Amino acid sequence: MLNRQAADLLLELAALLEIKGENPFKIRAYRRAATALEAVEEDIALLAKTGRLQEIEGIGKAINDKIVEYVNTGTISVFERLKAEIPETLLEVTQVPGVGPKLAQRLYYELGVENISDLRTALAAQRIRTLKGLGEKTEAKIATGLALHAENQGRTPLFIASPLAYEVVAFLRRLPSVTHAEVAGSIRRMRETVGDADVVVATDDFAAVARELTQQTLVKHVLAQGDTKVSVILHSGLQLDVRMVAQGAFVSAWHHFTGSKGHHEKLRHLALMRGYSVSEYGLLHKETGRRIEPASEKDLYALLGLPYIPPELREGTSEITAAVADRLPNLVESADIRGDLHVHSNWSDGVVTLAQIAEEAQRRGFEYVGICDHSRSLAIANGLSEQDLMEREKEIAQVNERGEGAILLSGIEVDILTDGSLDFPDAVLARHDIVIASIHSGFQQSREQLMRRMQRAMANPYVHVIGHPTGRMIGRRAAYDVDVEELIRMAKETGTALEINASPYRLDLNDAYAKAAGEAGVLLAINTDAHDLDEFGHLHYGLGVARRAWLQSENIVNCYTLAELRRFLQRKRPGGRVDG
Ligand code: DGT
Numbered sequence: 001m002l003n004r005q006a007a008d009l010l011l012e013l014a015a016l017l018e019i020k021g022e023n024p025f026k027i028r029a030y031r032r033a034a035t036a037l038e039a040v041e042e043d044i045a046l047l048a049k050t051g052r053l054q055e056i057e058g059i060g061k062a063i064n065d066k067i068v069e070y071v072n073t074g075t076i077s078v079f080e081r082l083k084a085e086i087p088e089t090l091l092e093v094t095q096v097p098g099v100g101p102k103l104a105q106r107l108y109y110e111l112g113v114e115n116i117s118d119l120r121t122a123l124a125a126q127r128i129r130t131l132k133g134l135g136e137k138t139e140a141k142i143a144t145g146l147a148l149h150a151e152n153q154g155r156t157p158l159f160i161a162s163p164l165a166y167e168v169v170a171f172l173r174r175l176p177s178v179t180h181a182e183v184a185g186s187i188r189r190m191r192e193t194v195g196d197a198d199v200v201v202a203t204d205d206f207a208a209v210a211r212e213l214t215q216q217t218l219v220k221h222v223l224a225q226g227d228t229k230v231s232v233i234l235h236s237g238l239q240l241d242v243r244m245v246a247q248g249a250f251v252s253a254w255h256h257f258t259g260s261k262g263h264h265e266k267l268r269h270l271a272l273m274r275g276y277s278v279s280e281y282g283l284l285h286k287e288t289g290r291r292i293e294p295a296s297e298k299d300l301y302a303l304l305g306l307p308y309i310p311p312e313l314r315e316g317t318s319e320i321t322a323a324v325a326d327r328l329p330n331l332v333e334s335a336d337i338r339g340d341l342h343v344h345s346n347w348s349d350g351v352v353t354l355a356q357i358a359e360e361a362q363r364r365g366f367e368y369v370g371i372c373d374h375s376r377s378l379a380i381a382n383g384l385s386e387q388d389l390m391e392r393e394k395e396i397a398q399v400n401e402r403g404e405g406a407i408l409l410s411g412i413e414v415d416i417l418t419d420g421s422l423d424f425p426d427a428v429l430a431r432h433d434i435v436i437a438s439i440h441s442g443f444q445q446s447r448e449q450l451m452r453r454m455q456r457a458m459a460n461p462y463v464h465v466i467g468h469p470t471g472r473m474i475g476r477r478a479a480y481d482v483d484v485e486e487l488i489r490m491a492k493e494t495g496t497a498l499e500i501n502a503s504p505y506r507l508d509l510n511d512a513y514a515k516a517a518g519e520a521g522v523l524l525a526i527n528t529d530a531h532d533l534d535e536f537g538h539l540h541y542g543l544g545v546a547r548r549a550w551l552q553s554e555n556i557v558n559c560y561t562l563a564e565l566r567r568f569l570q571r572k573r574p575g576g577r578v579d580g
Pocket residue numbers: 184185186187191193194195196197198256257258259260261
């Protein structure tokens with residue numbers, strides 16, 4: 001399906017128009033259409049051919065014509081014209097966190113900045129502060145943004161890399177000569193982006209595995225083929241390294257190639273003090289010269305006198321010290337999750353009915369689900385009016401009465417408006433079981449303005465959770481300028497939970513922020529923000545973040561039983577108590 005590509009093209013087109021300083025309504029229309037295209041389940045090529053594109057909300061005549069043109073010719077002529085006018089490399093400049101289209105436009109016209117390297121030069125020469133209205137603060141912000149940008153260069157989001165790696169593993173496991181195959185590297189550690197995919201396979205026929213692998217349909221071309229390692233590029237552009245080992249060496253190799261490098265450095269150091277050297281070939285006892293091939297990672301750590309360290313903690317931070325002191329967290333796991341507090345139904349921009357959500361949630365072992373449809377101001381997502389909410393309430397009650405699924409909690413994802421007020425009065429919020437407050441507008445506001453909005457939202461006694469607190473979209477959109485440290489402090493003070501939005505495009509809060517929140521005693525909610533049934537599966541990615549953040553079930557509100565959850569949901573309200 002071309003849906004995704006067409007949506008991306010519309011977004012680029014919108015960005016180019018924005019750099020040119022075109023009509024904001026027109027730009028917004030393109031962005032809205034892009035969002036709509038991504039949500040459409042049917043193939044847009046088919047919709048274009050049958051003239052049904054305009055049935056999609058947000059797609060009018062003008063955009064319809066552009067999509068038809070795209071489907072027929074593979075591009076859009078306005079886009080091509082714009083590209084001839086504005087260097088396309090400027091798009092990358094707009095993606096540097098802290099820059100954005102308006103600033104990129106000025107940097108281009110006033111300083112001749114055409115690409116990232118020009119931006120670095122201008123920054124180093126302190127030329128940006130010479131522009132009207134810009135100063136050292138802007139330069140500092142851009143410097144931070146550039147560092148973040150460089151970090152993500154050439155990295156693939158986890159949710160794209162991970163399914164591919166597991167598909168290759170499934171393929172390898174079906175080969176007769178293979179006894180074990182596992183994903184290693186940063187994918188196993190659940191990092192939000194990965195440089196490449198790593199797989200380890202135990203086999204007694206290296207040549208056969210290499211032959212089969214290089215002919216696998218996912219493989220585009222072979223980068224390098226050695227006796228024990230094959231590196232390939234998959235059609236998606238992702239690099240995959242496969243290491244082949246004999247059965248006995250499997251655990252050591254798997255452990256080694258899981259990394260991280262930092263973890264291994266510290267582990268090797270500790271091992272030396274205990275008389276062992278560790279390598280991808282196992283443990284070597286220095287005194288006796290005896291080589292040990294552990295049968296499991298648990299055994300491997302036990303030989304060094306340590307409890308098992310889960311892959312998500314193996315980042316070379318303080319996990320070895322914690323392990324030595326037997327202070328590793330008892331990480332939250334999927335069985336601990338009793339519900340999802342942030343799901344959209346077809347009452348707003350979701351595609352499934354309340355009954356389907358209740359059933360699916362139960363199928364996944366959940367006790368409850370928070371139906372948090374959008375509030376009225378978010379028109380592009382079909383936000384609900386007070387009237388809609390009352391009607392939805394009846395349907396929620398009916399579904400709950402039938403008792404054929406998880407308990408539905410009547411909720412709202414209420415917009416935090418640009419002045420910090422909420423999109424519904426307290427009386428409306430108070431009628432609902434759960435309220436998630438989120439920012440969906442005014443992303444460009446200053447840190448002070450954004451924090452005032454957050455402060456007002458969190459001070460509200462009916463707001464339980466702040467949704468996707470930083471607003472970042474991985475590789476696509478920088479966080480809005482929130483002071484997360486301050487946000488965590490406010491959350492603690494007001495007894496508001498922070499979301500780990502598990503949508504793999506967001507993962508917001510990220511691992512580092514979620515860890516800081518947990519350490520500050522702030523509660524978190526791991527929510528899928530699902531708009532269809534498949535997206536319930538995104539929980540896995542949110543759990544990855546939570547585990548990388550060292551969180552345990554007691555840090556997570558959706559690990560509560562329904563009764564405990566209800567107590568949490570009452571505690572900010574009149575008569576409730578927030579004690580920490
Ligand atoms: P990435 O791919 O950048 O997201 O991060 P990782 O951690 O997957 O790194 P990668 O793919 O370079 O290597 C996976 C693990 O295997 C790494 O954490 C340590 C180990 N490893 C890889 N290559 C070598 C190597 O040449 N020598 C040593 N000692 N270890 C290696």
